[in-house]
Amino acid sequence: MDFSQMRLSREPAVYRTEPLVVPGISGYLPEKARGGKDPFAPVVERESRVVVPTREVTCYECGKKSRIPVAALSAHCVHCCAHLTLTDYRLMPGSKKLTRRTLGEVVLPAQTELSLLSIVSGRMVVAGKATGVKLRVMDVLEMEGKAVLEGQVQAGRLEVKKGARVQVSPGLSVESAEIKGMLTARLHATGCVHVRDGGALVGDCHAPDLRLEPGAVHRGTWYPIKS
Numbered sequence: 031m032d033f034s035q036m037r038l039s040r041e042p043a044v045y046r047t048e049p050l051v052v053p054g055i056s057g058y059l060p061e062k063a064r065g066g067k068d069p070f071a072p073v074v075e076r077e078s079r080v081v082v083p084t085r086e087v088t089c090y091e092c093g094k095k096s097r098i099p100v101a102a103l104s105a106h107c108v109h110c111c112a113h114l115t116l117t118d119y120r121l122m123p124g125s126k127k128l129t130r131r132t133l134g135e136v137v138l139p140a141q142t143e144l145s146l147l148s149i150v151s152g153r154m155v156v157a158g159k160a161t162g163v164k165l166r167v168m169d170v171l172e173m174e175g176k177a178v179l180e181g182q183v184q185a186g187r188l189e190v191k192k193g194a195r196v197q198v199s200p201g202l203s204v205e206s207a208e209i210k211g212m213l214t215a216r217l218h219a220t221g222c223v224h225v226r227d228g229g230a231l232v233g234d235c236h237a238p239d240l241r242l243e244p245g246a247v248h249r250g251t252w253y254p255i256k257s
């Protein structure tokens with residue numbers, strides 16, 4: 031009997047050089063061995079490390095700092111688990127008894143008069159008028175135009191824009207202040223109060239450091255306090 035007749039094919043035997051078991055997808059052949067894409071194969075994407083840009087925020091519940099992705103619209107504080115909103119708000123005329131808590135920016139536009147506002151925000155820009163306010167700005171409070179605030183005002187840093195004539199009554203407490211326009215208020219600061227050339231502070235100032243540039247005006251008494 032001629033055994034050579036029993037061979038079914040005269041083609042040389044092909045040996046697979048790649049392992050049958052691919053790490054991570056046990057049981058599936060490598061793509062090459064499958065001769066193209068298998069529509070039923072799981073989609074396995076190559077692991078890649080993406081660096082997400084982050085920014086630092088201060089929690090309005092516990093006051094501690096943490097880092098969150100720049101694009102996030104809300105977050106949880108890693109220290110106290112509080113839910114933090116990061117939405118920006120533009121306050122509209124006619125809103126009554128507004129309460130807003132956000133790490134974003136709140137804008138009170140010019141020619142807008144509101145009352146009974148309760149706001150905790152990351153930044154705030156005030157150009158309009160608000161009475162009966164309870165304001166806590168974690169970062170920068172910007173005042174411009176003919177802004178008027180009446181009530182409790184607390185901010186990290188106060189910036190009075192050039193050409194502004196703003197008023198805060200009875201007063202406000204901040205960490206630091208930079209005054210380029212005219213501010214009428216009783217000012218309490220734990221850090222430096224800087225009145226720029228052309229700027230004016232009308233009212234008593236309680237601060238460890240009051241700097242008046244040449245051309246700056248302070249009408250009132252400076253009470254140097256310990257920082």
Ligand SMILES: [Zn+2]
Pocket residue numbers: 089090091092093094107108109110111112
């Ligand atoms: Zn917190």
